[in-house]
Amino acid sequence: MRQSAAQGFVALTVKYDHMLMWSEQFATGSPLVDTQHRMLIDKINQLEKLLSGPPPSKAACDELLNFLGSYVTMHFKFEEQCMERAKCTVHQRNKQAHAAFMGLFEKFKSRYQVEGPKLELLKSLQTTASDWIKSHILSVDIQLKTCLSS
Numbered sequence: 001m002r003q004s005a006a007q008g009f010v011a012l013t014v015k016y017d018h019m020l021m022w023s024e025q026f027a028t029g030s031p032l033v034d035t036q037h038r039m040l041i042d043k044i045n046q047l048e049k050l051l052s053g054p055p056p057s058k059a060a061c062d063e064l065l066n067f068l069g070s071y072v073t074m075h076f077k078f079e080e081q082c083m084e085r086a087k088c089t090v091h092q093r094n095k096q097a098h099a100a101f102m103g104l105f106e107k108f109k110s111r112y113q114v115e116g117p118k119l120e121l122l123k124s125l126q127t128t129a130s131d132w133i134k135s136h137i138l139s140v141d142i143q144l145k146t147c148l149s150s
């Protein structure tokens with residue numbers, strides 16, 4: 001019994017190899033920014049789950065991608081205002097990184113409109129977004145903590 005549970009766990013971890021988990025190391029000192037990061041991580045994980053099962057419908061992909069697009073836009077604006085107000089030295093760097101990500105997302109959307117919900121295309125967005133958000137929060141966003149406390 002124990003062994004099969006362990007095997008099940010291994011299968012689960014292999015299946016969702018880009019699944020992200022929010023942890024204290026992602027904390028920015030702003031509870032609202034952290035809540036928004038948790039939501040983004042949750043949506044990116046939902047995309048991975050959607051792509052791990054039977055081929056998803058275009059409607060399901062449209063809904064998730066539209067939500068992700070508008071939520072990212074809202075979050076970036078909110079976080080940039082927080083950094084500006086707190087006079088963070090990384091404010092411009094943060095804005096540039098956000099603009100670069102939006103550029104990638106726009107390119108993806110153009111391809112999605114032409115190619116539709118191709119697994120390879122969606123997986124590439126999912127892994128790019130997952131790797132990007134983790135690295136961006138840990139290298140840029142967490143610097144908000146120092147600005148808010150000074």
Ligand SMILES: [Fe+2]
Pocket residue numbers: 079094098136140141
């Ligand atoms: Fe950011």
